[in-house]
């Protein structure tokens with residue numbers, strides 16, 4: 001049973017002197033407990049905006065003109081798209097049921113309070129615990145996320161910790177109320193390779209312990225291979241391909257997904273490093289979005305219908321879907 005179902009969701013940004021900008025277009029996503037969905041794409045493709053919509057943490061000028069964000073609270077599904085961002089209902093979901101970690105821990109940690117005080121306060125905000133009980137929970141959490149000497153480190157300020165430990169402290173805070181869904185926005189991008197591997201291990205371990213679902217945002221396909229069960233590839237606000245991660249990696253159907261995969265060097269083989277082929281061209285601005293397929297200007301396979309007609313979602317195999325005119329024009333057996 002899905003924990004989160006995003007259906008036909010669009011997100012626009014209004015500006016006083018220009019037409020609205022469509023940042024996300026008719027996105028469908030689904031996530032079940034204990035599973036990880038990776039949202040993948042180049043910067044500006046709408047993956048962070050999509051994730052922030054789930055927490056209603058969008059900028060003031062953003063609107064969700066269509067679609068649903070159904071979240072199973074355990075007492076029935078709530079449509080987050082219809083909640084006011086600062087409503088009691090949304091505030092009781094945010095942080096407690098769905099929490100988020102970021103690339104930069106300082107965007108969720110305050111520099112002027114110790115990490116222990118911040119986590120205590122967060123726990124007390126959501127649960128009826130005494131300060132002493134909250135601190136016990138905080139120490140246990142810090143210990144669980146691998147902060148050595150947790151009881152003492154709880155008294156440290158964020159700047160006194162290394163980047164990796166700050167990341168762990170942020171994860172501890174995100175997990176403080178045992179959320180059902182953890183949204184991770186490029187949580188390892190700023191870390192060195194060793195620390196990155198440790199944090200990914202930790203997240204996987206915590207997912208096993210808590211059975212939580214993860215929405216994992218990254219531009220790194222290596223990270224996707226490590227953490228994800230499902231993948232959704234975004235390009236200029238569209239989900240262009242999605243499905244089971246092994247299936248999509250093995251048989252990518254959208255030319256953009258294929259290009260992304262070709263741009264990843266296989267580190268184990270020197271010869272492959274030379275074949276690294278970055279995708280030519282740049283992503284168009286959402287202000288001059290082509291009326292047809294947004295990938296037209298960079299696609300090596302673009303043909304007649306591409307510039308003017310938006311491709312439909314086409315089912316490739318069970319659960320594997322892509323938006324590309326090539327699929328509609330291929331005979332069904334060629335897709336199998």
Ligand code: SF4
Pocket residue numbers: 254255256293294295296297299300301302303306311323324325326
């Ligand atoms: Fe390329 Fe056309 Fe498919 Fe877009 S619809 S990815 S331009 S072939």
Ligand code: MG
Pocket residue numbers: 043044047048
């Ligand atoms: Mg981003």
